[in-house]
Amino acid sequence: MTGRRRTSSTLLPGFARTAGKRALTAAALTACASLAAGCGVVPGVTGGSGDDTITVMTWAPEDTSATNKPGMPAFALAYARWINERGGLGGHRLKVLTCNDHNDGIAAARCARRAVKENAVAVVGSYSQHADSFFPVLEGAGIPYIGGYGITTKEFTSPLSYPVNGGQPALLAGLGSALAEHCGPVTLVRPDTIAGDQLPTLLDAGLKEGGHAPSGDQRAPEDATEYGGHADRALDAATADPARAGCVVPVLGDRTGTFMDSFRRAREGHPAVRTATVLGSVDQTTVNATGGASSPYEGSYVTSWYPVATDRLWEPMKKVVQEKAFGDNRIDTADAGVQTTWIAYTVLKEIVESLDDGEVSADAVTRALDDGLKVSTGGLTPPLRWSFQDKLASVGLPRLVNTDVTLQVIRDGKLVSARKGFLDTAGTLRGVPVS
Structure with missing residues (x-):
């Protein structure tokens, strides 16, 4: 077949993250200055000082001619409004940056670089086919990728990937x-x-x-x-x-x-x-x-990956949408991307609340996960814990922990x-x- 269209590059093994500590600072938590790069922030959340604010990013393709997942970043913003009204994550205010990867490798890498620039402690609940473009950027900066959609093999091989489903x-x-x-x-x-x-x-x-x-x-x-x-x-x-x-x-x-x-x-x-x-x-x-x-x-x-959308286990997620999505029709609670984003932010919440010393950085989040933290998702998945010696490591999928x-x-x-x-x-x- 001639003229085959390829939308992602060859899947490559992950490489080790850098170990430098990346504690949050006031200068690193300034708001996204421009939406031209496809990024947004939670309205009314402008950052804080010291450890008062946790910055994360959620990205997905929007307004493209192929697969689009606008509900994922839209839900992430609604979640931030909801959790901040309840005191934040472990007492920290949550700031969510969003980014449109446009189903394009260059745009996906640009999103990842924005996450580095803004000192994001994690990329959470995101979708992109272009793992070879964004993972090297995240790995170089030591930023974990929590709850990707499971669309690429790299999400199940990178040492900084923590998938919540089996993709x-x-x-x-x-x-x-x-x-x-x-x-x-x-x-x-x-x-x-x-x-x-x-x-x-x-x-x-x-x-x-x-x-x-x-x-x-x-x-x-x-x-x-x-x-x-x-x-x-x-x-x-x-x-x-x-x-x-x-x-x-x-x-x-x-x-x-x-x-x-x-x-x-x-x-x-x-x-x-x-x-x-x-x-x-x-x-x-x-x-x-x-x-x-x-x-x-x-x-x-x-x-x-999950129970049917009518299952009562989804009621907490639906409550967030009812209270804080303000009729945003991009968010469909039956969409697997929105559901994955909810589960990914549930994981993030448990991670932050497990950090006894109060430090919330990319390094601290990764360390908690790599030290064997077991996370409950309220029955929507089995308890999650990531290890490179897990059941599918022998076939090249060491991060696939939920089968x-x-x-x-x-x-x-x-x-x-x-x-x-x-x-x-x-x-x-x-x-x-x-x-």
């Missing part, structure tokens, strides 16, 4: 295990990017564990405006076995809905062909917007649990070495 590896492996029992031929439609290149191996690991043949791999542009040809080819593959209808798995982020518009028309006359995907490519809002119970997603299996996923299904237009509790994908992922 694409866990979602795809769990989905493969579920589909092995229910599907004939399986076709994966995924982005023609470096990040997308990792997906077939992960899905196939789950299929293999269930005794199923590998999936068909269809590459597609991640910013297309229609997918008619891809939908036709996927449907042809799904109907190749007359004895057992197949499944089509679109994992195209924001463009999954665009694919499904094309697939709905192509599937006419073949109702037995099912679709399946991962949270982040579809959520309840997507189902509602595409017809509810008559949506092309009806009957689809969906894997997620649990949930299996959900779209039934009568509602995303509901397909099985109780979590599915642990650790055993499946042990057979998938990182390339």
Whole structure:
């Protein structure tokens, strides 16, 4: 295939952080002076003196032609307003800088450099495909990356990464295990990017564990405006076995809905062909917007890192949005990015409150995590603790500490649990070495 579009550079191993202590100072906590670089700060939070203020950054792509996650920085700002009204983090006022990485490596590196310049103690609850651009900057300054979206392999290898979920590896492996029992031929439609290149191996690991043949791999542009040809080819593959209808798995982020518009028309006359995907490519809002119970997603299996959005465990997050988001329609509490940001800030809160001496710096935050701090997320994930000797270190994913996923299904237009509790994908992922 000629003219392949690549949106991130080759995934490289992490390198060690510098050990210099980076205590907060008044000069380092000045507000973001300009929004031209895509950065913002919490309104009304202008910093403080000494240890009175903790500065962090949350970044994500916004207003691009590919995947966008505007709810993540928007929620981070709402969280800061909410926590500051309650006395801050361990008595410290929280200042949140936001940045738009534009789905671009240069912009992602610029965001990271801004975090260094502003003496951020962490980058929290963020999304970027451009780990090779921003991680060297963070690692050079010793700034931890807490609760990234799990979209790149580097998030599970860097010594300064502390992911709260299993990323694409866990979602795809769990989905493969579920589909092995229910599907004939399986076709994966995924982005023609470096990040997308990792997906077939992960899905196939789950299929293999269930005794199923590998999936068909269809590459597609991640910013297309229609997918008619891809939908036709996927449907042809799904109907190749007359004895057992197949499944089509679109994992195209924001463009999954665009694919499904094309697939709905192509599937006419073949109702037995099912679709399946991962949270982040579809959520309840997507189902509602595409017809509810008559949506092309009806009957689809969906894997997620977390419980369904209607679970009572999300009530504390929803309270923050109700009280402090002021009707911000960028924030959808069913969005996996917003949910990840909530969990990441929950982790940050526990870290700060664990620091007995009161010093809050990038070094202090990293030291607490590396010393084995166990963090509770209120049941939304298993207790989290990061170690380079963890269960998936042998296959090149030393930072992947949460291998649990949930299996959900779209039934009568509602995303509901397909099985109780979590599915642990650790055993499946042990057979998938990182390339």
